[in-house]
Structures are given as structure tokens and as C-alpha cells.
Amino acid sequence: MNGLGGWFRQLTAKLSAALRTFMVGRYGTDRLNMVILSVGLVASLLSVIFKFAPVNLALFILSYGMMFWAIFRTLSRKTYKRYQENRKFLQFMGRIKDREHRYFDCPKCRQMVRVPRGKGKISITCPRCREKFVKKT
């Protein structure tokens, strides 16, 4: 019994070491990947329900596309690029959730500027390049 348990422990240790070696320099997973996988999963569940061929095919392609995309990101060696994607995604989600403010990109330097909502037309000064632009909030 002990021999088998020890053998099994050794095997798991070896496997996890091999996985660690394989993942060295690779990106791994993040919030964006979780969302991509969830969308893929929902699409594959919906494809079971919707039997109408064009819809079914579209859902099928979407679900596989999402899964491959998530795998690609997990195994990617361009960790900085993946990190930036995730950061932008989280920023985007933050913008959607934020009901108190509106977000604009400076027309000159693309700096993101946050202003309070519901103030009508206001003149905004970019904090980075001092460019002035008028927006409705």
C-alpha cells in the first residue's frame, strides 16, 4: 500500500515538475482567459440547444475559437503582450461598471481622462499634454 502511494506521489511530483518546466517563460492564465473560456463554454452549451444549422455552426465555431484563443494565450511566450491585453480588458470592464464617470481619450496623446457624469458640455484639459477638448458628459 505504502509502495503504491509513494509511487503515485513520485509520479505526481514528476508530472508537476514537467508541467512547470513546460510553462517556464509562458504566460499562464488570467481573468481575460477565464472570460474567454466562459464565453466558449456558453457557446458550446447553446449549440446543444440551437439546432438551426447556421446558428449551430456559428456557436460551434465560436466555442472552439474561444477555447483555442484561451489555450494560445496560456501557452504564449509573449507574456508582456498578454499582460497588456488583460490589463486593457480589466480597464474596459472597470469603465462599464463605473456609473459615476465618463471616460474619454485625449484626441492628441490618447491619454485616458476620467470626468464626472451628468455635467453637460464641459471643457476638458488633458492632464498629460494640456490639450483642451469639449465633450458632453
Ligand SMILES: [Zn+2]
Ligand atoms: Zn493629451
